Amino acid sequence: IATQYSGASPGIVPLAAAAAGTRSNNGDDDSVLEQARNVAAQSLLGLSGGLIGLAGQSNDAVFGMIIDAVKSDTGSNLLSTPSIMTLDNEQARILVGQEVPITTGEVLGAANDNPFRTIQRQDVGVELEVRPQINTAGGITLAIKQEVSAIAGPVSAQSSELVFNKRQIETRVVVENGAIVALGGLLDQNDRQTVEKVPLLGDVPGLGALFRHKSRNRDKTNLMVFIRPTIxxxxxxxxxxxxxxxxxxxxxxxxxxxxxxxxxxxxxxxxxxxxxxxxxxxxxx
Incomplete structure (x- = not known):
């Protein structure tokens, strides 16, 4: 009896074959089964977390079972500090990133060859646009556009069109000279739970856990934007x-x-x- 889930590692089949290789009718290990044991050993070396396994042979039946439990936490702290200097009531812009070509149109010839494409370039990266106005009281009125964008990847495997992740704030605020103000932020949490199981057997109470594979992913994004103008x-x-x-x-x-x-x-x-x-x-x- 062997249960194999898509994406699971190591494969349960080589583990069961390795167990069978420990026994033979003539007392000698078969070369094929010896290779299976080596494959199983190498697969186990790449695992992390808690591992429990069982494999064996009963007459002509070979069975194997493995349970791998692992939890991983990945945290990242991305800090961008763009700064720029400008005159009173003059717009300033800074971009740290790159230009990505985007296909906006395509025309083919009479024989569906010699394609003619129109390309538009899009800025990707960290961008800050600001227009300050100093008032008589010493405060600063800011017209701000702050954007952080990145390439997420193609739309699908069959399409070369790109998907962009973009976070943008566009607002007007009044700030005192040298003060720090929070322009805005985003708290985002995305939970995904996946269950893979053998039909019928995976629904059996208690023992059905041996024929199921569960995974849960949680993505959290905490984004805050601050600005500090100085005269x-x-x-x-x-x-x-x-x-x-x-x-x-x-x-x-x-x-x-x-x-x-x-x-x-x-x-x-x-x-x-x-x-x-x-x-x-x-x-x-």
């Missing part, structure tokens, strides 16, 4: 905003063991300027 009134404010960012990139490059930060060489050799004055390190008592 730059003079060169001193610009220097104050530039120095921390320059220091952060410079320290990251020096942490790789390079004798000189590539950022310093870029400013000196290509921009023909001196690097921004770095903030003094705090003195220790």
């Amino acid at each position: 730059i009134r003079d060169a001193a404010d610009a220097q104050r905003m530039t120095a921390p960012r320059y220091t952060y990139l410079r320290d990251r490059q020096l942490a790789d063991g390079d004798p000189e930060a590539a950022l310093d060489a870029l400013v000196r050799d290509y921009l023909r300027a001196q690097p921004p004055q770095l903030p003094a390190a705090p003195s220790s008592a």
Whole structure:
């Protein structure tokens, strides 16, 4: 008796065959059964979680059973921090990503050959558009469009058309100088449960669990968008905003063991300027 579910690993058939290979009429292992045992052993090495198995041979009947229980948790924390500087009441835009060609039309010749296609390119990545307006009270009115997009894959195996995942916020808010405001967010949870079973046998109370395979997947997405506008009134404010960012990139490059930060060489050799004055390190008592 052997039960095999689609996508299950290792296969129950090689496990049962390996058990049969432990016995033979002449006392010697058959070469085919020896190979089956090796396949079963290699399959078991790739498993994770709790594993319980049973295999054997009774006269001419070969049976095998294996139970593999595993739970995996995958978490990711994606942080994008686009920043941009612009004048009062002037729109600014920054895009970190790529252009993806999308087929918008196709014309074939008289013999259904020599196709002529029209292509439209679509921006994919992290995009920020903002237009600030400073009011007399020192607050800032922001017209904001924030978008995060990515390619999800083709529509189907038979179609080359692409599906895009897109999260977009477009709004107008009033923020004080230097304050942090949450523009919006999304909490999404998607639960999927799959049951595969042998007809009739999988419905037997109690023993039916031996002929069923269950899987449950849960996808959670927590998306929050924050923004912090800062008014730059003079060169001193610009220097104050530039120095921390320059220091952060410079320290990251020096942490790789390079004798000189590539950022310093870029400013000196290509921009023909001196690097921004770095903030003094705090003195220790």
